[in-house]
Amino acid sequence: MLRFVVRRLALLVPILLGLSILLFLWVRALPGGPAEALLGERATPEAVERVRRLYGLDRPWYEQYFTWVGNLLRGDLGVSTRTQHPVLEELLRTFPATMELALTAMIFAVGVGIPLGYFAARRHGSWLDHLSVAGSLFGITIPVFFLGYMLKFVFAEKLGILPTDGRQDPLLDVVHPTGFYVLDGLVSGNLEAFADAFQHLILPGIALGTIPLAIVVRITRASVLDVLHEDYVRTAEAKGLKPATIRGRHVLRNAMLPIITIIGLQVGLLLGGAVLTETVFAFPGFGKFIADSIMARDYAVLQGFILFTAVVFVLVNLLVDIAYGLIDPRVRVA
Amino acid sequence: MSLSQAEVVLAGDSGDGAGGSLGRDAWRRLRRNPVAIAGAILVFLFVAVALLAPWLAPFPPDKPVGQVTPTSIPGPSAEHWFGLDDLGRDEFTRILWGARWSLVIGVVSLLLGMTGGLLLGLLAGAFGGVVDTVVMRFVDMVLAIPGLLFAIGVAAMLGSGLEAVMIAIAVVNVPIFARLLRGQMLAQRQSDYVLAATSVGVRRRRIVLGHILPNSLTPVIVQGTLTLATAIVDAAGLAFLGLSSNDPSIPEWGRMLADTQRYLSSAPLLAVFPGLAIIFAALGFTLLGESLREALDPKYRR
Numbered sequence: 215m216l217r218f219v220v221r222r223l224a225l226l227v228p229i230l231l232g233l234s235i236l237l238f239l240w241v242r243a244l245p246g247g248p249a250e251a252l253l254g255e256r257a258t259p260e261a262v263e264r265v266r267r268l269y270g271l272d273r274p275w276y277e278q279y280f281t282w283v284g285n286l287l288r289g290d291l292g293v294s295t296r297t298q299h300p301v302l303e304e305l306l307r308t309f310p311a312t313m314e315l316a317l318t319a320m321i322f323a324v325g326v327g328i329p330l331g332y333f334a335a336r337r338h339g340s341w342l343d344h345l346s347v348a349g350s351l352f353g354i355t356i357p358v359f360f361l362g363y364m365l366k367f368v369f370a371e372k373l374g375i376l377p378t379d380g381r382q383d384p385l386l387d388v389v390h391p392t393g394f395y396v397l398d399g400l401v402s403g404n405l406e407a408f409a410d411a412f413q414h415l416i417l418p419g420i421a422l423g424t425i426p427l428a429i430v431v432r433i434t435r436a437s438v439l440d441v442l443h444e445d446y447v448r449t450a451e452a453k454g455l456k457p458a459t460i461r462g463r464h465v466l467r468n469a470m471l472p473i474i475t476i477i478g479l480q481v482g483l484l485l486g487g488a489v490l491t492e493t494v495f496a497f498p499g500f501g502k503f504i505a506d507s508i509m510a511r512d513y514a515v516l517q518g519f520i521l522f523t524a525v526v527f528v529l530v531n532l533l534v535d536i537a538y539g540l541i542d543p544r545v546r547v548a
Numbered sequence: 549m550s551l552s553q554a555e556v557v558l559a560g561d562s563g564d565g566a567g568g569s570l571g572r573d574a575w576r577r578l579r580r581n582p583v584a585i586a587g588a589i590l591v592f593l594f595v596a597v598a599l600l601a602p603w604l605a606p607f608p609p610d611k612p613v614g615q616v617t618p619t620s621i622p623g624p625s626a627e628h629w630f631g632l633d634d635l636g637r638d639e640f641t642r643i644l645w646g647a648r649w650s651l652v653i654g655v656v657s658l659l660l661g662m663t664g665g666l667l668l669g670l671l672a673g674a675f676g677g678v679v680d681t682v683v684m685r686f687v688d689m690v691l692a693i694p695g696l697l698f699a700i701g702v703a704a705m706l707g708s709g710l711e712a713v714m715i716a717i718a719v720v721n722v723p724i725f726a727r728l729l730r731g732q733m734l735a736q737r738q739s740d741y742v743l744a745a746t747s748v749g750v751r752r753r754r755i756v757l758g759h760i761l762p763n764s765l766t767p768v769i770v771q772g773t774l775t776l777a778t779a780i781v782d783a784a785g786l787a788f789l790g791l792s793s794n795d796p797s798i799p800e801w802g803r804m805l806a807d808t809q810r811y812l813s814s815a816p817l818l819a820v821f822p823g824l825a826i827i828f829a830a831l832g833f834t835l836l837g838e839s840l841r842e843a844l845d846p847k848y849r850r
Contacts, residue, residue: 232689240705351838355830357781359788360805360823367816486696490785494809504697505789508704520701524693 218539222532229528234286237521238279291518296510301518304503309522310393311381311499312492316484318419323426324477331434332466338439346431353428358487362421362494369417376417379496383410414497422491426480433476437469444468471542478534482527574843584839590832597644598651605641610797612636621815630821633804634811635796639818642799643825649800650829653714654779660718662772665725672726673733673764674756684730687723695720699782703791710793710800713786717779728771732764739763766844773837777830784826801826 266272273281285291291301334346370378382388382395388407390398396415399408441447442465450460488501496502500519507515578584597604607613607628614622616636623631630639672683690698699716706712736742737760745755784802786792792803801822808818 228685229689229692232685233692236689240701351834352827352831355777355781355827355834357784357788357802357805357823357826359785360819360826363805363809363812363819363823367812367819371813482694483696486694489696489700490788493789504700508700508789508791511704513704516701516704520693520697523697527694528692 215539219536222535226528226532230525233521233524234283235279237517238282240517286521291521292514294507294512294515296507296512296515301514304515305500305519305522307393308498308500308503311395311497312485312488312501314394314396315415315418315422315488315491315497315499316481318415319423319426319484319487320477320480322419322423323430323480327427327430328434328473331431332438332469334431334435335438335442343435346435350428350431350435353424353431356424357490358421358425359490359494361424362418362491365417365421366494377410377414381411381414381498382407386410418491418495418497421494422484422487425487426477426483429476429480430473434469434473437472438465441465441469467541471538474534474537474541478531481530482523485523485526574840578839578843581839581843583835584843587832587835587837587839590828591836594647594829594832595651598647601644601648605638605644607638607641609637609641609645609799613638621811621818623815623817631815631817633818634808634815639821642804643801643821645799646801646804646822646825647829649710649798650780650783650826653710653717653783653800654776657714657717657779657783658721658772658775660714661721661775662725662768664718664722666729666768668722668726669729669733670756670761673730673737673760680730683726687726690723691727696782696785699786700789700791703786708791708794710798713783713792716786716791717782720782721775721779724775725768725771728767729764732767733760736760736763767841770837770841770844773833773840777833777837780830780833781826784822 289302291305293299294301294304297304330346334340334343337343366378369376377383386407388395388398388404389402391401392398395411396408399405399411447460447464450464485501488499489504490501491497492499492502493505504516504519506512507519612635614628614632614636616622616632616634621632621634622628625631628638628640630643633639633642668683668687672680693701699720702716702719703712706715733756742755742759745759750759783792784800784805787800787802788806790806792800804822805819805826808815808822811818
């Protein structure tokens with residue numbers, strides 16, 4: 215098992231190296247060059263020259279690349295031209311919000327999706343099955359931001375039972391030791407703050423979780439259907455095992471493999487979708503920060519945040535591979 | 549009784565070509581699948597509206613045709629079926645014209661992305677070895693960046709606009725098509741007909757282009773149909789983030805949705821119409837693509 219993990223980790227190195235080159239080239243390819251992009255409208259020839267010297271842009275590109283990677287490894291992702299704060303600081307400030315939101319969306323997608331897909335497969339051909347197939351096809355085509363609008367309009371503006379935007383009621387007296395607001399409410403014993411932060415997560419969580427939900431339902435249904443017709447299930451039935459044992463140990467365990475892979479892949483979708491969801495709900499997370507940085511052409515932020523997302527995505531899929539290895543011994547040898 | 553007649557009798561089917569080629573078989577199953585019919589109708593409507601928008605639309609798409617103030621935006625009426633938008637333009641007209649832009653963005657970005665992906669996949673699949681390794685490591689790397697974020701990065705780099713959106717979506721699709729075609733070609737390389745062609749001395753180039761490539765294209769067609777759906781939704785997302793054209797005369801569904809955000813409480817229908825338009829267009833291609841996948845899958849062949 216350890217060898218398997220180490221080998222997977224080693225595979226990360228070329229991917230991350232390539233990514234760093236790709237993003238480095240991306241910034242070099244920006245229209246008018248990074249100095250002009252940094253200065254924006256203030257780009258007089260003298261100012262451009264000064265910025266070029268300041269950031270070492272007058273040196274050869276390979277030297278610049280190594281400086282950039284060196285800075286990267288020390289956690290220096292540059293400075294946001296919009297807020298004048300270091301990019302890493304902004305990342306650490308906004309990412310807990312998005313993690314909270316993405317986790318809510320994931321819990322919604324998996325918590326509803328696996329049971330729904332499972333029962334649809336068990337009752338293959340029933341109305342529940344047809345409904346889940348139709349619903350999941352419909353679900354993957356709904357634009358996240360449109361769903362967000364509609365949820366916001368119905369549940370926040372018309373019915374008024376959930377908050378319209380933000381992460382927490384600004385009038386609440388709260389402390390944030392961890393940056394995860396729901397957790398903060400719990401550890402500081404402030405149950406009102408906990409409930410409030412949680413309520414703020416419901417609508418954006420559902421909006422963000424709907425596409426993953428549709429995908430999880432589909433995969434679970436297909437995977438359980440496949441496994442139900444396997445010989446080992448028939449054998450288990452024939453030797454008189456209890457139905458609960460067959461379902462738990464034979465059907466679900468074997469059906470879980472493709473489901474876990476798909477769940478890992480959803481992380482990329484969630485981080486991309488967070489940009490749209492957080493914009494709709496004015497949720498001050500990582501995605502909203504990216505959206506605001508697009509308008510300001512804040513390239514250091516875009517570069518740093520996208521690189522960070524890629525690293526998170528790759529690491530999550532590594533964890534998925536490891537989970538795979540734990541569930542299925544065949545994977546470890548392959 | 550000839551052999552073919554015997555087969556028809558044995559198949560016990562109505563005799564309309566049961567047991568024909570995979571293509572004919574797939575077509576027959578497609579025509580009987582209500583999901584495929586629904587998808588085809590939606591796609592047909594979408595394409596028809598997109599092509600005929602200038603003749604179908606009752607008003608000009610870029611000029612105010614009625615009086616509006618931010619607090620009173622007239623809703624649907626006999627004259628204006630979907631009401632007016634925040635600038636007093638006819639919403640129904642703009643939805644019709646929007647189909648045109650969505651279709652253009654979807655098709656152009658699909659063609660660009662598919663061409664790029666197929667070329668890379670063809671290189672990797674045909675040559676193997678070092679070329680394959682280099683191409684596939686590149687593909688892995690690009691796939692490590694979540695699609696929408698990657699598209700945002702590319703569109704922002706290109707300085708936003710319709711072309712930027714199309715290129716961004718195309719770039720995101722390149723690795724997907726590359727990986728798909730390469731995988732298919734590797735699978736086909738092992739098959740008996742390639743062995744047969746090689747043994748009778750057919751040249752490598754002809755085997756790749758004349759035998760392996762055509763036989764690898766089926767999943768590419770399915771993927772292409774599904775990609776059209778995601779391209780339309782993603783383009784709307786990029787427009788929503790302000791990365792599309794900022795020309796107000798271009799009625800683009802994603803932007804129309806974004807522009808109405810301020811009027812959500814007074815005129816919620818202005819968000820509903822473009823939203824539903826996006827859903828129906830994307831749903832059409834999804835349904836069609838999914839039923840194509842099922843029809844072409846030999847597993848379901850009877």
